Amino acid sequence: MFFKVGLAAGLIATAFALPQAATTTAASSASSSSPTGYPHPYSYDQQPSINSAAVSSVAAYAGIPASEIPGAADPVVPVVSSQVTGVTSHGPFSGTPATTGALSNTPNGTAIPVLPPNPTALVYNPNGTLNNQEPIPYQPAGGLGTNGTEPVYRVQSDFDYQSILLGLYQEWIELDLFHNILATFSEEEFTAAGLTPSDRFLIEFMADQESGHATLLSSLLGTYNYPFTTVHEAFDFTQKLTRFGESGVWGFQAHLDSRECAQLLDQSIATEARQQMIFRQFAGLFPMPVWFETGIPQSWAWTLLAPYISSCPANSKRLAWQNFPGLYVLNQPNSARRNATQTGFNETAGFGPAAPSSDVPANESCIGYNVTGFDCSASISQNRSIPLSYPGREVFLSWENPGKAVGPNNSYVTSTSAGAPEFVLWVSQLNITYSPLTNITTSNGTNYGMTIQPDVSTYEGDPAINGTMFIALTDANITYTAFNLSNVNPHVVAGPFLYQAG
Ligand SMILES: *[C@@H]1O[C@H](CO)[C@@H](O)[C@H](O)[C@H]1NC(C)=O
Ligand SMILES: *[C@@H]1O[C@H](CO)[C@@H](O)[C@H](O)[C@H]1NC(C)=O
Ligand SMILES: *[C@@H]1O[C@H](CO)[C@@H](O)[C@H](O)[C@H]1NC(C)=O
Ligand SMILES: *[C@@H]1O[C@H](CO)[C@@H](O)[C@H](O)[C@H]1NC(C)=O
Ligand SMILES: *[C@@H]1O[C@H](CO)[C@@H](O)[C@H](O)[C@H]1NC(C)=O
Ligand SMILES: *[C@@H]1O[C@H](CO)[C@@H](O)[C@H](O)[C@H]1NC(C)=O
Ligand SMILES: *[C@@H]1O[C@H](CO)[C@@H](O)[C@H](O)[C@H]1NC(C)=O
Ligand SMILES: *[C@@H]1O[C@H](CO)[C@@H](O)[C@H](O)[C@H]1NC(C)=O
Ligand SMILES: *[C@@H]1O[C@H](CO)[C@@H](O)[C@H](O)[C@H]1NC(C)=O
Ligand SMILES: *[C@@H]1O[C@H](CO)[C@@H](O)[C@H](O)[C@H]1NC(C)=O
Ligand SMILES: *[C@@H]1O[C@H](CO)[C@@H](O)[C@H](O)[C@H]1NC(C)=O
Ligand SMILES: *[C@@H]1O[C@H](CO)[C@@H](O)[C@H](O)[C@H]1NC(C)=O
Numbered sequence: 001m002f003f004k005v006g007l008a009a010g011l012i013a014t015a016f017a018l019p020q021a022a023t024t025t026a027a028s029s030a031s032s033s034s035p036t037g038y039p040h041p042y043s044y045d046q047q048p049s050i051n052s053a054a055v056s057s058v059a060a061y062a063g064i065p066a067s068e069i070p071g072a073a074d075p076v077v078p079v080v081s082s083q084v085t086g087v088t089s090h091g092p093f094s095g096t097p098a099t100t101g102a103l104s105n106t107p108n109g110t111a112i113p114v115l116p117p118n119p120t121a122l123v124y125n126p127n128g129t130l131n132n133q134e135p136i137p138y139q140p141a142g143g144l145g146t147n148g149t150e151p152v153y154r155v156q157s158d159f160d161y162q163s164i165l166l167g168l169y170q171e172w173i174e175l176d177l178f179h180n181i182l183a184t185f186s187e188e189e190f191t192a193a194g195l196t197p198s199d200r201f202l203i204e205f206m207a208d209q210e211s212g213h214a215t216l217l218s219s220l221l222g223t224y225n226y227p228f229t230t231v232h233e234a235f236d237f238t239q240k241l242t243r244f245g246e247s248g249v250w251g252f253q254a255h256l257d258s259r260e261c262a263q264l265l266d267q268s269i270a271t272e273a274r275q276q277m278i279f280r281q282f283a284g285l286f287p288m289p290v291w292f293e294t295g296i297p298q299s300w301a302w303t304l305l306a307p308y309i310s311s312c313p314a315n316s317k318r319l320a321w322q323n324f325p326g327l328y329v330l331n332q333p334n335s336a337r338r339n340a341t342q343t344g345f346n347e348t349a350g351f352g353p354a355a356p357s358s359d360v361p362a363n364e365s366c367i368g369y370n371v372t373g374f375d376c377s378a379s380i381s382q383n384r385s386i387p388l389s390y391p392g393r394e395v396f397l398s399w400e401n402p403g404k405a406v407g408p409n410n411s412y413v414t415s416t417s418a419g420a421p422e423f424v425l426w427v428s429q430l431n432i433t434y435s436p437l438t439n440i441t442t443s444n445g446t447n448y449g450m451t452i453q454p455d456v457s458t459y460e461g462d463p464a465i466n467g468t469m470f471i472a473l474t475d476a477n478i479t480y481t482a483f484n485l486s487n488v489n490p491h492v493v494a495g496p497f498l499y500q501a502g
Helices: 002-014 021-033 052-062 158-184 187-192 197-207 216-220 231-255 259-282 298-308 482-491
Strands: 309-311 327-329 394-400 423-428 431-436 438-443 446-452 468-474 492-500
Touching (some): 158 197, 158 231, 158 259, 187 197, 187 231, 197 259, 231 259, 231 298, 231 468, 231 482, 231 492, 298 309, 298 482, 298 492, 327 492, 394 468, 423 492, 468 482, 482 492
Antiparallel strands (some): 327 394, 394 446, 423 431, 438 446, 468 492
């Protein structure tokens, strides 16, 4: 985790300038060819330093002088720390926001047009021969950023900056959340959920950071509001939070103008993906019931994340993404049940789109129930005899009207530009699919409706709707694919919500 946060911190630093150390030559070559005043300076203090205590410890273990160990004397970039000022606080925000709304200027339109493919995209002949002369032996022609220009790890557009900033908000909450879970529950509670001391060490490793490395970045950590009260609920929440953290990045990384930032992001999100799977395992869920992990638009990730951030320091950079009205599944499949088919209404704990399934009475619970196919104690794999959901399942929904204050300091406002809701959009694996939204009613400012869980497959043998996936309400059923899903945003009425399909 600290490694990943370190990367994220490095990326956000690159939002303002080049990292030092490794890319000093890039800095000098970039500044020599750039107009005066560029690149813009750092916002944060990221000076690498040498931790002499750590170096002594390494040398003592190896039994040779530090001077003989390659790299031991090199300065290291510090990581973000959640412990510099003690712990961050938890609970809802009760104040008045100084600013409200997403960062915005004067948008040029209301929706991205649906255009035909770029003609040059249809030219290349994928017939297995080399169509063009190779630049050097063993290197086929083409690719972006392959011609020898020095990598510049720096965001290149508002799109890049805002995407990386969203990723950083996500990393901050994870840093806090993993620590919080360890601090909240006792050894007995972890043991009852099937976790060994080594498992707890794994959480600690995922959460740990170098306490000696105080950074100014830490002052940007906010106040968080978490919806769980038991170990199983905590892991269910965490496997949901890391799911949208991972999918949020898959949604934008291929669109970044900076290929260099995309490279680092890939390497950090690979870690996030492992964390998501581990938290599924700790929650007793099948580790990976899908063949492909899906991507979602930035505004979806921000809508999912915002309810759990109650406040941020006044100097935090603001996001430009949309917060959609809240959507909830009233009969969210309960992963704590032996028989999820018996899930009733409102079996969730806390609040928000990632609200965990609530624990049920011991005689109906799968936690610590030692029967193959019905146990959901922490395990490498638990293969449920009764799936959490199934095609044809009636799914009951409620959703909010726009205009609600959400997110840090209640300073963002939910909005939609869509018309009346008609469809439920299911986003999973490589696919999106729609089901009709029916039985729509409104009561005391909250809207209700239902739909039937679709039966679609990515490829034969891989039901598309499984795992922790995403649904939203839309006013149209336009076809999108993984690369252009964000164009659906003007049609989103409410959501997304994390549906626990499996
Ligand atoms: C604004 O929209 C018009 C019409 O679609 C387009 O021609 C123009 O390039 C756009 N300007 C910007 C800054 O995107
Ligand atoms: C493959 O496509 C290239 C580019 O169109 C063409 O030059 C080449 O002859 C093709 N080779 C074969 C074996 O079809
Ligand atoms: C190298 O490729 C980049 C795009 O990746 C391009 O902007 C640049 O002009 C190219 N430089 C040379 C010398 O071809
Ligand atoms: C699971 O619950 C459903 C609905 O109550 C019931 O029909 C089914 O028999 C149950 N299955 C088992 C194995 O208990
Ligand atoms: C579930 O919660 C919704 C929204 O709060 C409420 O309208 C509904 O009556 C609840 N259903 C049950 C069975 O408690
Ligand atoms: C579990 O026990 C409760 C009472 O404590 C009872 O109402 C419920 O029916 C029991 N469930 C099962 C599946 O036996
Ligand atoms: C679970 O049951 C099996 C077989 O009955 C037994 O060997 C095993 O020790 C039990 N495990 C736990 C954690 O109780
Ligand atoms: C999801 O995958 C698991 C594991 O393969 C399977 O048991 C389950 O039936 C699937 N659920 C759905 C809804 O397809
Ligand atoms: C939904 O509406 C249909 C048609 O009006 C009705 O037959 C059905 O019973 C309703 N379903 C529920 C769960 O209310
Ligand atoms: C209607 O909603 C308001 C605000 O959420 C709430 O205070 C009130 O109790 C609700 N009234 C009823 C009858 O549910
Ligand atoms: C799901 O995605 C795959 C891969 O893009 C595609 O081949 C398939 O047709 C899609 N299925 C549906 C139902 O959209
Ligand atoms: C979209 O909705 C229309 C009308 O309900 C329906 O005829 C059509 O099949 C739907 N298309 C998709 C892709 O769901």
